[in-house]
Amino acid sequence: MKTLIIAGHPDLQKSRINSIWTEALRQQKDITVHVLSEVYPDGKMDVAKEQALLDAHDRIILQYPLYWYATPPLLKQWMDEVFEYGWAFGPGGEHLKGKEFGIAISTVGSAAAYQPGGSNLFTVREVLKPMEAVANYVGAHYLPPFAFHSANHVTEEEISAGKDAYLGHLAKVRSVKTPEPVTMIR
Numbered sequence: 001m002k003t004l005i006i007a008g009h010p011d012l013q014k015s016r017i018n019s020i021w022t023e024a025l026r027q028q029k030d031i032t033v034h035v036l037s038e039v040y041p042d043g044k045m046d047v048a049k050e051q052a053l054l055d056a057h058d059r060i061i062l063q064y065p066l067y068w069y070a071t072p073p074l075l076k077q078w079m080d081e082v083f084e085y086g087w088a089f090g091p092g093g094e095h096l097k098g099k100e101f102g103i104a105i106s107t108v109g110s111a112a113a114y115q116p117g118g119s120n121l122f123t124v125r126e127v128l129k130p131m132e133a134v135a136n137y138v139g140a141h142y143l144p145p146f147a148f149h150s151a152n153h154v155t156e157e158e159i160s161a162g163k164d165a166y167l168g169h170l171a172k173v174r175s176v177k178t179p180e181p182v183t184m185i186r
């Protein structure tokens with residue numbers, strides 16, 4: 001199983017969580033880490049190169065800090081440009097079919113805030129429904145997402161534990177009928 005991490009953080013120099021994740025993942029066997037802000041600082045994407053990268057992997061993980069309940073703009077642009085008609089969907093568009101498709105997010109909101117009745121109104125699974133729909137649309141198998149909460153309020157120890165939990169999640173996560181998220185930290 002070859003895993004491709006598409007890291008959508010806009011600036012890893014200013015990151016506490018996604019930078020640690022990216023660094024740890026780079027040491028792992030069978031994982032390719034692709035940091036969009038480093039590969040495309042000018043935002044001009046090589047679509048054919050991105051598609052070839054996706055073709056070469058069985059599992060795609062989009063990793064990003066949650067921004068307004070969505071992805072940072074560079075990652076949205078990547079999806080808009082790379083998941084093309086005739087490639088990801090439509091006639092001949094079967095390149096993502098059968099691949100595993102997963103999400104790993106960090107949020108400033110706490111785990112409690114992402115519970116039913118919590119201050120963010122929706123659960124992580126609900127917030128990520130558009131991603132679940134994308135996976136369905138392109139024929140990929142949606143994985144239970146990983147979420148690390150309270151990102152701006154955690155200690156170094158909690159960040160390290162979160163990183164270990166994320167690596168453990170990637171090692172054991174499987175596609176299931178009800179992809180409930182795995183959440184980490186209060």
Ligand SMILES: Cc1cc2nc3c(=O)[nH]c(=O)nc-3n(C[C@H](O)[C@H](O)[C@H](O)COP(=O)(O)O)c2cc1C
Binds near residue numbers: 152
């Ligand atoms: C523009 C912007 C929008 C954000 N929107 C959300 C949000 O909708 N929900 C949330 O829980 N956190 C939100 N945050 C907080 C980030 O998710 C948080 O700072 C990030 O996950 C921390 O990860 P990092 O240390 O890798 O940057 C937002 C932050 C920014 C800058």
